[in-house]
Amino acid sequence: MIRYGELKNKILHDMPELERDDFYLLEGKLIFKEKNKAIIVKKFLQDSELFEDVIITPATNHPHWDSEYEAELYMS
């Protein structure tokens, strides 16, 4: 069972173009400020074969949040 912290460290270690504040965890999904970064991570996850399916959807933003997000990514 891979957890968020471990996965994030792996992503940041293997892909220097991503930074720690590019994405966070929200209710089991990764949420990205930029969609193109989500696409990079999707390809990384598919190549690593950690999860069978990796899905990207547009992010739902909420007025009580401080930042805006473009994409959500989750696995199945």
Added chain:
Amino acid sequence: MNKNYKRNDTLDETQNRYSDTELLHTHPYDPALLETVRNDFLKPRTCRQFLDWLDSHPHYDVVAEASSQYLRGTRREDCFWQCAQIDADWNTINKNIKTYVEKKNLDTEFETDYTEEWRISHMDKQKDHVPFRHNSELDNQHKHGFNKQYQLIEVTLSDAFPEIMEIEKLFQFHWAKTDINYQPTSGQFPRHVDFLTTGFKRAVEFDRSIANTPYDPITKSPVGWRLVRILIPADGWHPGQMFSFEEHSWSNWAPGQVIDFSWAHCRHATANSGYSPRPLIKITGLIKDDHWLAKKQFRKFTI
């Protein structure tokens, strides 16, 4: 025996990460805020320091949410799994629970409210124990309409259920703590992750070595130990009764099935939308890595 540990009722406002109090407890939590609180949570602490930090934190519900590192897509068998089977006289056990419930009017007087111990019985023995229910958690749940959750019936610290105490002993937990999570019809307990403070606080309160052991924020246990909670239905599943672990569901259960689960990371929730009550025995305690449960072995018991 460590007599010094007592719950700190004063909130530590320096832990307040919100700039606007209107944002308190608004779901879904701000992802960046959760990351900040998670980083706070991951800081090194002893078990006692951790419990003090958690108890005095103004936003327990945010800490709990941040403490989950669950990733959607995790396999069902990593979320919950059957670890044992107990063949026992479940009819009698269930009948005894029913008698207790009728005597205490647990089906009819069903309201989850603020009480010192959030329990049903007056347990004199518990007077020395710290409360385990954080008010900010209940505030948040009430705000979302979860006013009827479940009734918690004491087992370990009472003498009402000797036959369930026999079951508790089968698992040889340190600081074992058993309750019956009795959910009358219409009860709903919203999704959450645990810290298992029910048993953990007793261990920290009375065992100085555990109190001073570093806390592992990934296993949510003292380093070198594992906190575990197992679930045992005392009655079979009835249509309408629900138990979810993230995107996975447990259903069609039978008395004596023993379920272990990832309580630390998998958000779990229950609802009784059926027409029968749902009695569930839960046993919490500490084990070492050489315990059969830590090795994910399966055991069969007959009592």
